[in-house]
Amino acid sequence: MIVLKLGGSVITEKDRPETLDGDALERAADAIAAALEAGLEDLVIVHGGGSFGHHNASEHGVSTTAGTHDADAALAIHGAMKTLNQFVLRRLLERDVQAVPVHPFSAAHRDRDGTLELPTGQVETMLDEGFVPVLHGDVIAHAGSGATIVSGDELVAELAADLDADRIGLCSTVPGVLDDADAVIDRIDDFDAVADVLGASEATDVTGGMAGKVRTLLALEAEASIFGLEALAAFLAGENPGTTID
Ligand SMILES: Nc1ncnc2c1ncn2[C@@H]1O[C@H](COP(=O)(O)OP(=O)(O)OP(=O)(O)O)[C@@H](O)[C@H]1O
Ligand SMILES: C=C(C)CCOP(=O)(O)O
Secondary structure (H helix, E strand, O other): OEEEEEOHHHHEOOOOOOOEOHHHHHHHHHHHHHHHHOOOOOEEEEEOOOOOOHHHHHHOOOOOOOOEOOHHHHHHHHHHHHHHHHHHHHHHHOOOOOEEEOOHHHOOEEOOOOOEEOOOHHHHHHHHOOOEEEEEOEEEEEOOOEEEEEOHHHHHHHHHHHOOOOEEEEEEOOOOOEOOOOOEOOEEOOHHHHHHHOOOOOOOOOOOHHHHHHHHHHOOOOOEEEEEHHHHHHHHOOOOOOEEEO
């Protein structure tokens, strides 16, 4: 089973609020449809926010730890993410990918200590029935804090652990994690060894950019790859492009 994240920075123009990168999304959908056509089974897709969600979250002062009790704020963030989710589903459905949505706001929550609780029975059943579940970063209820953001990266980690994923892929706007000379780092197995080169996102981002990604992936059992859109087809075909995190 593969858990694939389509980074918001890939499928949107991250520095222009609520602007899709239609060409990039089409290329990603082409690669996914081709891989399924070629025999790939059991694919779970998660997408990030990019210019949808992060701007709304930032405007309302909401992050993974700072919450809101204002339903209008929560719905502005959730609404933006659902709009992006509709674009992603549409592009996949147009290519006969049996994509169906899972909206974390209605499914997941955080405990008082911030731990993410995400039931996955619906995702498993969707997979068993031949669907391709498509989740997304979202706003979720958080005990004691109202509602906070859950990043696509956190959902990937939770799904991969719960569903015992064989492979994890994060398709981002960079060809991998870059070192201080902008060369792709082949393998990362220790956060401290690369902490100096790991930054936040260049655009508005409330969930931690590359540093957050690497930290989350290092905590997982399965190996994960971070790569660019040009390498998505290769990843889905079984290669390990970009940076491997284990
Ligand atoms: N060492 C690094 N190597 C590569 N990218 C880095 C590094 N440090 C910081 N970054 C930034 O991290 C960004 C990728 O993280 P970001 O969270 O924006 O990706 P994403 O998951 O594709 O998008 P989203 O969070 O919207 O879903 C890159 O675009 C770059 O600006
Ligand atoms: C900001 C929101 C709502 C989603 C964040 O998900 P990410 O882009 O995967 O970090």
